[in-house]
Amino acid sequence: MDPLEAIRGTFFQECEEQLAELETGLLAMENGDTDPETINAVFRAVHSIKGGAGAFSLEALIRFAHVFETAMDEMRSGRLAPTDEVLKTLLRASDVLADLVRAARDGDTADEARSAAIVEELKALGPEGASEEAESEEDWGDFSFQPLSAVTLETPAAAGAWQVRFRPRADLYAKANESALLLRELTRLGEIVVELDDSELPDLESLDPEAAHLAWTVTVTGDADEAAIREVFEFVDGDCELEVTPVGGDADAGTAPLGDLDISALLAELQDSQVPVAPEPEPEPEPVAAAPVATAPARAAPPPTEAAADPAATHRKPEAGATIRVDLERVDRLIDLVGELVINQAMLSQRVMEAGFARASGVAMGLDELEQLTREIQDSVMAIRAQPVKSVFQRMPRLVREVAAMTGKPVRLVTEGEGTEVDKTVIERLADPLTHMIRNAIDHGLESPEKRAEAGKPAEGQVRLAAAHRSGRIVIEVADDGAGINRERVKQIAVDKGLIAADAPMSDEEIDNLIFMPGFSTASEVSDISGRGVGMDVVRRSIQALGGRIAISSRPGKGSTFTMSLPLTLAVLDGMVVSVEGQTLVAPITAIVETLLPKASDVHSLGGHARVIAIRDSYVPLIDVGMALGYRAEPLAATQGVALLIEGEGGQRAALLVDAIQGQRQVVIKSLEANYRQVPGVAAATILGDGRVALILDIDTIVAVSRGADSLRAEKRLAATG
């Protein structure tokens, strides 16, 4: 790839980070943060985008960023107060800047009228007569720059000299290492001057031939860096005292090891002046430069005795938060391969068992270890794909601003648990449903400011977006403090649209759930914001496609809460392997509450094939999985099978009747949709240890058969595919 093209890619990636920082900073300022560093960070974000854009001649972006930067500069220098009004303009400007960045990246054009309008607003904030063009450096005249006479280019030796203090311990010799060879190795790196320190050499009579008595000071002159010098001593690390210090060009530098220099002290010396220096020097800076991460592990655990002798080496550690960017495809390839490895390992285990090895045999135990390792590899690889939900959450403030402006409802967005991690694919596919739900929450959930005032609520509505890990899944909530679901109206609409019978007896919960039905829309008139012919049914389907569930709870006058529960990864699943009519199926363990052997006395027929089973004090529907999937026409006698008691997200329970349980296993999910087509009642497929394909049950769809208003339709769907 053209290097400039690659840098361009980096630029747009960095722009996303800077845009996020910009928005975070502005929002913090809106919440009263007046830290000059926050203002400067915002300025810097705009400034950096402009700087990068300049390198790639992205004119529209440069022009806009310049005006934005000028306004931020006014604020930075205290000439422009960060009032609410001003910050709202800046936030809108950040939205336009984001649009312009994306337009530049994709070669599109952004909304010019909108950007022109904001430019005018920004200019009004800026100093009078500010131009849209950057000032020119032509009329600067001459500066008297510092001449280079002092820089010692001609004698790079002085700049590239190192002093090596090397004191072997007895262990070094005991391990058959030889000091002379190490010193000779140093000559490879440049010219060396060696000085022997024999001050600790005892008299011949008291000499212990096994002990170490000598030390050397070596000055190495040449191009070698510290890492190269330390590499020479890599194999005797821990068996010697080693100090490597640079020798500067100055006479006084040779004696003062620079590695020990306290940067904060150096910076503190500068504090008195008017020039801005680091406001908060780190209390304990690492005295040594961030070494390339690759070289660090070799010295990761020096023996404690060395700590005093070599602070430079002991403090060396990889830079905190060091990251690398990796192509997602490579990670996915790795995940695929690990998936194959898991399947392969399962197949191998099965063959070994079939071959009659005892559980305690070396082969079987080795396989157990392999299984453990495979699982660890899998977890580690999955962790690479995990990302904090922040990346999707941080898109929402802008959405809220826009929808608030369109509806005229003041809204405050509160986010929690932004650092909660989940698979990248889940995050990407969350964006649309979340967007839709937040639009809905503002458009339909929140009342108008007048109505809120009447109800004694603050005029500003609140939408809360929260994420948390709960029992191996991620739970995301979208809550508003609006009027709650108007059940009268919801029911009326459902009746009008023929979705339910007018006299159908329904609980509040069932009415609330009507909004998830296809074609349902509560908006009395189709608004620009949430009415796009897409309803909550689409949201539910996209959540279900991710293996998740969504539920609603609503309290009149208090607001509504949508709760989504999603798997942390789409690649593996802990499953209960069961057999039904000779077929092997997998039920997700997370849905299973308990398993039980039904007694004839506990099972009651409700007429037709409908049955319920008594579990302790309650009755739950008993669903014959074989019937539901069309494997058999006549239901299995309950006493001949095993029941899996399952619980849906809304707390509804059912018992799935299967023929037998084979065991628990972690299975690799293979999409059925990608390889065949979507089958109701089946979530995905997997490959078992013996190489056969097994279907993974979609519990929620199967449960839907047993309850609620859409049971009939679902039953027909299931029957049609059977």
Added chain:
Amino acid sequence: MPVAASIHCLIVDDQQTIRSLVRSGLQELGFRTTFEANDGEEGLRQMLNRPIQLVISDYNMPKLDGLGLLRAVRAHPPIQKTAFIMLTGRADKDLVQRAVQFGVNNYLVKPFTVATLREKIEAVFGALQ
């Protein structure tokens, strides 16, 4: 060895894009050894631990900005003679003037061409080839 190849250059900027652009420009000019730092503090740490002959540093950075780095360099004898070129995002005469007071060797306004980069470096070191 051509002059450029013997100069170890440290690029200090909080933007990866700019660091890459400077590095790519330097490579075109025959530089072989370049190091990069994210902010002034990290730049200073690197300078204390490896021989650097030229620093090309941005002005506006978190932690320690370009002027702060320049002052720290000039205040510390072992590294005080290192050539220092300041990168500025906008043509800011006041800033360059302040940098001159603290002993900057030259400045470079973003965006820059490889030709300008060469011109500024040659103004410090003389002809590169």
